[in-house]
Amino acid sequence: MTDIVKILTRKNSLRKQCQDLSITDIEKIIVDLSDILKEKEAFELERVEADREKNAKIDMIRKTMQEAGIGFDDIKDLVATSPKKKVEAKYRITDANGDTHEWSGRGRTPLAFQEYFDTQGVTKDACLIK
Template identity: 45%
Template sequence: MSELDFTSILLRKNSLRKAVEEASIADLEKVLADLTEIKAEKLAQKEAEEAAEAERLEAIKKIQEQMAELGLSADDIAAQTAGKTGKKGKVPAKYRLIDADGKPHEWSGRGRMPKVFEERINKGASKEDFLIVN
């Protein structure tokens, strides 16, 4: 039985009645107790989420009040943090080689070594042979 079928049975009284017609009173009481416990857990989880959201909104309100007292706006904060995403951009090539077809290949020295460089090193060259000298 799929989850959808199970949910469909639980949500329709006649389907539920048919599904439990062979169950004993003790079994039905156990199911009822389990459902009551699950309901209480869900309610507690919902209350905790609502409390956390209320706390978050209160913190935002306090920060907005502090910003207003100091004459700051969200744009002021955004201007100070613009460009500070932590990403450093593209790393310049440190190594270069020209293949047999005359095509240049460059590598920053970071990450996995390109196959072209790997093949040349396996034939006896060293990485230093491909250093780009400025």
């Protein structure tokens, strides 16, 4: 929880922070918070309505499929899916606990590998899977 949230959600903390503010400043804060609340409520109503519409469409599709005697198994092969190919591990280490870690070499260096490199004084090339 951020400091501002802690202050805003604790009445005594909020009171303390507002001691040096003028009434005009406090009124402005209240107006701003009220505006933010209204925006958030409107966004939430839009999200709920969009979910309701989507679920209604899904129900209509289910009903149409049921009436046509079509099940999900009949159409699942038509749905285009492209499963991600898992990249083979290129590097392997065994840490101090005896746990084996593998890494493809892509992306950020995993913490276990970085610690291993730092403590063992080796590079990733020394960990290549042969």
